[in-house]
Amino acid sequence: MKNTEKDRLNNQTEKRYLWKRFGNGCRETFKNPIKLVILIAFPVLMLGLHTKYGDMLRFDEVKYVSPIFLLLIRNIIPILMIGGTVFLLILFGTPTGSAKFSDEFARIGFTNHAGEVPVLIARQKDKTNRDITIYEFDGMGIPLADWESKRQSIEAALNIHIVKLSEGRNKRNILFHAVPASGQLSDCIEWNDSYLVQDTSSLVFGKNLTGSNVMVNLAKIPHILLGGSTGSGKSVLLKLLLMQALKKNCIVSIADFKGGVDYLKVWHDKCQICFDEDALIPLLTELVAELEWRKTVFRETGCANLDMYNQQSGNNLQRHIFACDEVAEILDKTGLTKEQKEKVSQIESKLSVIARQGRAFGIHLILATQRPDATIIPGQIRNNIDCRVCGRADNVLSQIILDSTAAADQIPKDAAGRFMLHDGTVFQAYWFDDAKLGG
Ligand SMILES: Nc1ncnc2c1ncn2[C@@H]1O[C@H](COP(=O)(O)OP(=O)(O)O)[C@@H](O)[C@H]1O
Ligand SMILES: [Mg+2]
Known part of the structure; x- marks a missing residue:
């Protein structure tokens, strides 16, 4: 595949991850009271700052500066507020270990034809059994059968035991129900x-x-x-x-x-x-x-x-x-x-x-x-x-x-x-x- 084509695909994939994480973040925030409080507290704090110190950023006496730049400076706090809120949502929607998982997939060569690795998009404890963690991946078009056939390498790479492997909400998403590899079965x-x-x-x-x-x-x-x-x-x-x-x-x-x-x-x-x-x-x-x-x-x-x-x-x-x-x-x-x-x-x-x-x-x-x-x-x-x-x-x-x-x-x-x-x-x-x- 040509490099430009690869770059274009990578770009597209990056955008898709961000969008997914944003959506995920919105869902997560409403499920988790601490995240919700942070998400509300942050803009409130920024608004407070804007009200209190906004005037100091007016720079009325400054001349010979582009009006667009001035407008940006005067509204820097609201801009940071919006940007920060979006950033928080993406952060909340990014499960811990997401980058590590992607690296491990790359190491064992578990990629699609464009060389993209699956991406962890959500991770949560199973409500009915707290020993199980449910991992949700964007499978990057890799079909379930390929996950099955690579199951062992994946288990070794991620250091988990996969208890159940299935399709998620749609064919693109793959779900693992897994337990830590150290959770061994008893001999008797x-x-x-x-x-x-x-x-x-x-x-x-x-x-x-x-x-x-x-x-x-x-x-x-x-x-x-x-x-x-x-x-x-x-x-x-x-x-x-x-x-x-x-x-x-x-x-x-x-x-x-x-x-x-x-x-x-x-x-x-x-x-x-x-x-x-x-x-x-x-x-x-x-x-x-x-x-x-x-x-x-x-x-x-x-x-x-x-x-x-x-x-x-x-x-x-x-x-x-x-x-x-x-x-x-x-x-x-x-x-x-x-x-x-x-x-x-x-x-x-x-x-x-x-x-x-x-x-x-x-x-x-x-x-x-x-x-x-x-x-x-x-x-x-x-x-x-x-x-x-x-x-x-x-x-x-x-x-x-x-x-x-x-x-x-x-x-x-x-x-x-x-x-x-x-x-x-x-x-x-x-x-x-x-x-x-x-x-
Ligand atoms: N469920 C089990 N848990 C622990 N040890 C077992 C279990 N089943 C069998 N064993 C051990 O393995 C040995 C062989 O079991 P057995 O059922 O006779 O094997 P097979 O019929 O396959 O030859 C048993 O004597 C016992 O020591
Ligand atoms: Mg026997």
């Missing part, structure tokens, strides 16, 4: 029953950087895929979810082909657990039959989903959760005989019916695995599991689960119970000791 947060969400369909995973609960509502996003390498905390998280499901009066069935050693007796009392294909096929057949039955009943009663049916009919049909830790052990066909492969295919086809249709009928899948690739979990099942959670992982695993390497980049290699949700939220899963799953 014990589950407490008071975290249980009251509705019948929401399950809590853990706590995010702002201290809020991270959860999924199965009525909206019906199935969950938990991924992560060995020791990342999948089994603990799976049990945390199943424990909540039981407390919400769901019917929980578990496939555990490792002989049931992973599940203490209390789970066997409360859930249906199957140990091999021969037990799993009838269990899934039953679940699919239940789904078909609910489909007919809901159609006849004109109900769109389980909650609506329960409300209208006064019945209390329960949600069913089918869970499987290390689902690859069930679905991996390598080295199997023809007959065994046939059984796995049956399991796959039933799981895929539930994955495609389970939502409205309250039949849900929670699958955990460290190998979620397409050769193990067929696309028909995987593509219908929208709630994706990934723990400590390498790039490939993170990519398969979240469609990005974000989990590999952001979850420390020695973390346990630290996960990332499909929307990029990092959280520490609640630590749940199943020995306490009594009563």
